[in-house]
Amino acid sequence: MPNEKETLEGRFALTRRQFIAGVAGAAALAAAPTLSAWADEDKRPSVADKIFNRPYITWQNDPCTTATITWQSAEAPKQVLVRFDTETRGGKVRKYAKEAEGRSWTIPCLPGRSINSVELTGLTPGTRYYFVLAEKKSGETTEHSFKTIPNDGSPLRFVAGGDQNWGPVARKLCELAGREAPMFTVIGGDLAYANGDPKNIRAWDNWFKNWMDGQVTPDGLIVPMVLAIGNHETNKLEGGPEVRAPFYLGFFPQGGKTYFSLRFGPLLHLIALDSGHIVPHAEQTAWFKEVVAKNADAKYHIPTYHVPFFPSHREFEGGLSVAGREQWMPIVDEMRAPLAFEHHDHTFKRTVPIRNGEKADDGTVYLGDGCMGVGPREIDNAGVWYLEKASSTAHIWVVDMADGRIACRAIDKDGKEFDSITLNR
Ligand SMILES: [Fe+2]
Numbered sequence: 001m002p003n004e005k006e007t008l009e010g011r012f013a014l015t016r017r018q019f020i021a022g023v024a025g026a027a028a029l030a031a032a033p034t035l036s037a038w039a040d041e042d043k044r045p046s047v048a049d050k051i052f053n054r055p056y057i058t059w060q061n062d063p064c065t066t067a068t069i070t071w072q073s074a075e076a077p078k079q080v081l082v083r084f085d086t087e088t089r090g091g092k093v094r095k096y097a098k099e100a101e102g103r104s105w106t107i108p109c110l111p112g113r114s115i116n117s118v119e120l121t122g123l124t125p126g127t128r129y130y131f132v133l134a135e136k137k138s139g140e141t142t143e144h145s146f147k148t149i150p151n152d153g154s155p156l157r158f159v160a161g162g163d164q165n166w167g168p169v170a171r172k173l174c175e176l177a178g179r180e181a182p183m184f185t186v187i188g189g190d191l192a193y194a195n196g197d198p199k200n201i202r203a204w205d206n207w208f209k210n211w212m213d214g215q216v217t218p219d220g221l222i223v224p225m226v227l228a229i230g231n232h233e234t235n236k237l238e239g240g241p242e243v244r245a246p247f248y249l250g251f252f253p254q255g256g257k258t259y260f261s262l263r264f265g266p267l268l269h270l271i272a273l274d275s276g277h278i279v280p281h282a283e284q285t286a287w288f289k290e291v292v293a294k295n296a297d298a299k300y301h302i303p304t305y306h307v308p309f310f311p312s313h314r315e316f317e318g319g320l321s322v323a324g325r326e327q328w329m330p331i332v333d334e335m336r337a338p339l340a341f342e343h344h345d346h347t348f349k350r351t352v353p354i355r356n357g358e359k360a361d362d363g364t365v366y367l368g369d370g371c372m373g374v375g376p377r378e379i380d381n382a383g384v385w386y387l388e389k390a391s392s393t394a395h396i397w398v399v400d401m402a403d404g405r406i407a408c409r410a411i412d413k414d415g416k417e418f419d420s421i422t423l424n425r
């Protein structure tokens with residue numbers, strides 16, 4: 001287990017610099033949970049019963065033809081069954097035309113809870129599906145709905161953010177994300193700030209509740225999640241990935257690794273990387289090149305990862321930033337990524353377009369820096385050549401992607417658009 005100092009530091013996500021800065025630190029604290037809130041953590045009412053038997057959606061395979069539906073429950077269901085259809089059946093279990101069965105598992109450090117998951121395959125792209133979690137094949141229960149990704153090159157909309165936590169700002173930004181009706185939301189790490197520690201399970205429960213309540217479109221579709229790993233998904237225990245990131249890997253079926261890539265039809269190949277939290281940068285480099293080559297027919301390749309190559313708050317020479325630039329930036333340049341999503345610094349930032357470590361008109365614009373709920377930090381790197389715009393602003397990015405045009409809007413916690421950029425490429 002992390003010691004108390006590490007845990008508290010992690011929870012507040014305060015750097016030594018901020019702590020010393022005092023005023024900046026106090027500002028960050030004001031927006032973060034207070035010390036007494038954390039001290040009372042075990043007495044906070046549990047919201048577990050409010051998230052049990054409610055589904056969330058990830059992908060282990062093609063987002064155009066599959067969807068993985070997962071839910072938690074206090075006990076394992078007798079049968080892990082989803083019944084589904086392309087028409088609403090009002091929750092009448094028997095009426096759904098198709099069904100698929102999955103499995104349950106437990107997370108070793110989290111007894112008394114079952115994770116239940118079913119992967120639907122062979123789905124039709126760009127199609128709305130209605131489903132029920134059906135322990136039995138009869139009766140009536142809550143109907144849910146999602147949509148597969150189109151595979152015909154039609155426009156995509158998605159939301160990107162990172163560094164959420166579980167407080168009111170995180171909740172508001174989840175709601176604002178849902179309102180934008182994205183086809184999915186990608187989070188670049190630091191989700192619940194539970195530090196891979198079962199003592200902090202209520203942070204996860206609150207995180208899930210925020211997502212489940214908020215990330216639903218006005219039309220009632222569940223917004224699928226694509227989750228990269230951040231430092232706050234991990235503990236400091238000795239052991240393999242499942243020990244170090246028990247909840248990230250235990251809650252979210254995304255292929256079983258901390259790095260993966262997904263293909264969203266002809267337009268988008270999205271690569272989620274692990275910026276050295278479980279797997280070192282260098283160990284992903286060959287794989288990164290390989291998946292880009294394999295998806296050479298994708299119009300756009302976009303990477304998302306936790307630690308920025310071009311930080312707005314932390315030091316440019318920070319070890320994980322340097323590793324990212326050395327190991328991965330040549331690939332990002334080579335694949336002509338129009339955008340890259342960066343996080344971890346708890347700010348808003350947009351860089352100039354960059355190629356080969358310099359400003360270049362056709363370069364990659366790095367958007368970040370992970371501020372979807374945690375207390376915003378100061379822009380310590382203000383004025384540096386690569387920052388086009390930066391501020392201490394909680395936000396989400398909404399991306400509209402069509403063939404030849406990518407429009408990005410930054411939305412703050414009051415729902416106001418405060419920055420935008422359009423790339424015609
Ligand atoms: Fe982080």
Ligand SMILES: [Fe+2]
Binds near residue numbers: 190344345346374
């Ligand atoms: Fe963070």
